[in-house]
Amino acid sequence: MKILVCCGSGLGSSFMIEMNIKKVLGEIGVEAEVSHSDLSSASGIKSDIYVGTRDIATQLTSLGGIVVSLNNMIDKNELKEKIVQAIDQVK
Amino acid sequence: MLEEYIEKNGLLLQQFCRDWEDAIEKGAAPLLSANSIEREYIEAIKKNHKEIGPYMVIAPGIMLSHARPECGAKKLGLTIMTLSTPIVFGHTLNDPVNLIFTLATPDENSHLKMLEDLMEFMMKADLLAELQSVKTPVEALAIIKRSEEK
Numbered sequence: 129m130k131i132l133v134c135c136g137s138g139l140g141s142s143f144m145i146e147m148n149i150k151k152v153l154g155e156i157g158v159e160a161e162v163s164h165s166d167l168s169s170a171s172g173i174k175s176d177i178y179v180g181t182r183d184i185a186t187q188l189t190s191l192g193g194i195v196v197s198l199n200n201m202i203d204k205n206e207l208k209e210k211i212v213q214a215i216d217q218v219k
Numbered sequence: 220m221l222e223e224y225i226e227k228n229g230l231l232l233q234q235f236c237r238d239w240e241d242a243i244e245k246g247a248a249p250l251l252s253a254n255s256i257e258r259e260y261i262e263a264i265k266k267n268h269k270e271i272g273p274y275m276v277i278a279p280g281i282m283l284s285h286a287r288p289e290c291g292a293k294k295l296g297l298t299i300m301t302l303s304t305p306i307v308f309g310h311t312l313n314d315p316v317n318l319i320f321t322l323a324t325p326d327e328n329s330h331l332k333m334l335e336d337l338m339e340f341m342m343k344a345d346l347l348a349e350l351q352s353v354k355t356p357v358e359a360l361a362i363i364k365r366s367e368e369k
Contacts, residue, residue, distance in 0.1 A: 136271040139327055140285045144277075144338050166287075167271065182311065183272035199312050201277040202341045 129160040129218055131211075132175035132193075134184055138166025141201055145179060152208045158215055176218045179211075194218060221297075221336040222363050226253050229298035230356035239308045239316075240265055246284050246300045246321035256323045257291030264321075268308070276310040281341065284321040292323040295330055297337070299359065301351055317351060340366045 131149060135142035142164035149162050165173055167184060171191055178188040178195050185197030194214045200206055229249045236242040243264050250256045263286035268275060276282045286292070298321045305315030320337060324330035341347065346366050353359050 136267050136274050137285060137287045139287065139324065139330070140283050140322065140334070141274070141277050143331060144334050147335060147338060181274050181277060183274040200279060202281070202338070203278065204342070 129158075129177070129215070130175040131160050131162045131177045131179060132170060132173050133162065133164040133179045134167050134170045134188060135164070135180065136167055136184065138164060138169065141181060142166075145181075145198065145201055145207070148204055148207055149179065149211060152204070152211055155208070156212060160215075177211075177214045220367060221333070221340050222360060224295060224297040224333045224336070225360075225363075226250055226255060226296045226298050228252070229296070230359045231298060231300035232354055232356065232359055233303040234300055235303045236306055239268070239306055242282075242300075242302065242306050242316070242319055243268070243284055243321075246298055246319045249298050250296045250321060250323050253294075253296060255292070255294040255296035257293065260286055260291035260323065263287070263290035273308045273310040273313075276308050276313045276316055278341070279313045280305070280315070280317045281313070281347075282308060282316045282319045284319055285323070288324055288326050292325050294323065294325055295333065296323045297321070297333060299350075299363075301353075301359075318347065336367075 133142040133145045146164045178193045188195045196210045226249045247261045300319045302317045305317040307314050
């Protein structure tokens, strides 16, 4: 399973979300390849799940994967809930 | 250790800003003074906000002000600014903003440790609330250092 986290510049919030996703995956015992990129590169990186903050997520819907839209990047409960749901959809 | 990355005069407390552009300028000013960024870096942050949207408002009240290395970032740097009056950035859920982290990284990797430390700090809501109340860099630094103890 591949998870791509996107943000406007591809090096700030996307990396921070990536860190938290890896923690969540560890907690729930799921193995996945997690990486991050900027919005414009995202279309070239085929993934099962695309993750972005609210404003970014609306621009990820055409990429063919499941989109996870985050309202609050530092809310680990929100992240966990939404990631678990997305992983279930992929399976 | 988050404090290692903070730019000289980079703890800006209870700042009054007219609007979001002024807030981005003030947050980045110490980085410009320290020659960690070029002037164009600040313009790039504003442009991203205008063109891509308020995605840098990452959580309720918090903005992570930054642009890409090639936009004029020369050295690794960080400033932390609290606002005396919250500012609207146009985010549907997370407005208004009262805490701005401005960061610069010269490449795609130098800042990763800094972001990890920053994330640790941001996830401690009680310390963020305390940071909002202090007025001096000495007090702010003490709060930041405490985030590393627990």
